[in-house]
Amino acid sequence: MTSPMSCDDAKGLFAEYWSGSLGEREEIAFEAHIAQCEACRRDADQLGALWRNLELIPAEEPGPGVRARFYDSLAAFRQGMESAPKRSLRDRLMALWPAQPAWQMAISFALLVIGVGAGYELRPGAAKIAPDGQESSQIAQLRGEIGNMRQMVALSLLQQQSAGERLRGVSYAYQVPASDTQMLSALLATVNTDPNVNVRLAAVDALRAFGSSPVMRTAVIQSIRKQDQPMVQIELIDLLVDLHETDARPELEKIAADGQINEAVREHAKVAMEKLR
């Protein structure tokens, strides 16, 4: 036989007593205790009644949109996995052809002009490849026009009310020359202030095209602590690592030591510091 149960021992058994999940021997010992301990008997009965009533509180149900949103993002995630890792988001964004005919026309026109300006590639950073001096002035002018067109489309889309339209705006940012500072500042503003986390994540990805810009690098370093979403913070840190931005180290060090910041982000910052050594 074990020695009689104390009130302290009993404390750890109430929860299972109420839910009827005590083992047989424990139950016998517990019942023996409450039979001779008035205080614990009171708790077992009174609190037990509350425990049972808790179950009667109606469950609050999520709205019907939750399921649809989940299946949408699962599909997007799978699509992203099937494409090459770095390009996935971009490809996915490219698939978002504008719904409005006006935009479709503008883009079609832009694509037509691209066709005329033979040899020009629809690739981020392509503008950097050909040294500026070697272009004929005609082609340079044409490129300028294409750039303006894309910029106009992208900047307007970034101002739209709906997150979907803004996502499209980000997708066009991939087609703007990396030297376009207006586009760069629009993307940075999106990263820092867009209310939708998916739009912010997409904008971080689009910033990769501006990798050579010191303005962009500095802005990204400063943006991390302004973000409220750990996912965005992690993306920003990854971007700095991919760019081998060693100037980010002091800020990463602060982030790693900042108790206010999400633990996973802090860990990530630590790993990033190692990589940027």
Next chain:
Amino acid sequence: MNATGQVTDNAVMARVASGEVAKMAVLFERHHRALYRYFISMNRNRELSEDLVQDVFFRMLRYRASYDANQSFTAWMYQIARNANVDQAQKRKAEVVGIDEFDDRRAEPASAAPGPEEIAAKGQNIALLKRALERLPDDKREILVLSRFNDLKYEEIAAMLGCETGTVKVRVFRAMRALERVYFALQKEKSA
């Protein structure tokens, strides 16, 4: 497979981790309601809670490789949920809500819709109990929600919170005592 013939959560998640991400749908169907209930119990904000449910499934997809099939899926999922909720709470700390405003928000239709069991005196008691639960400090409310509403095993709660199972059981007991105090205080308030 478990007793009810279902493939266990752990097995499903292991397949997700190995690349069959479409299987996440199974886990979504099994758990999204309970997750929502956890979040709404913690933050009383429907829209935010729905966002957090999405966030949890997104994080599980993203960090699927970190899942250890030998550990309880439920504990892992709620650990992620808890982190997501804490991240949000930190963000919202700036906008501290006053008690009065707090009460107003409680009166939202979501919580006011009476079920068939909520009638007459019994119904009032349940409504009062719900309010008492909402007034509990976060840690006490959390442990009751997890053990009572979300049916987590004490071992799972312990794994999630990073403490001993025995500690969890004692904390459940203490949370029930606190709940009783708030419940009676509210009852007095009401009859006064």
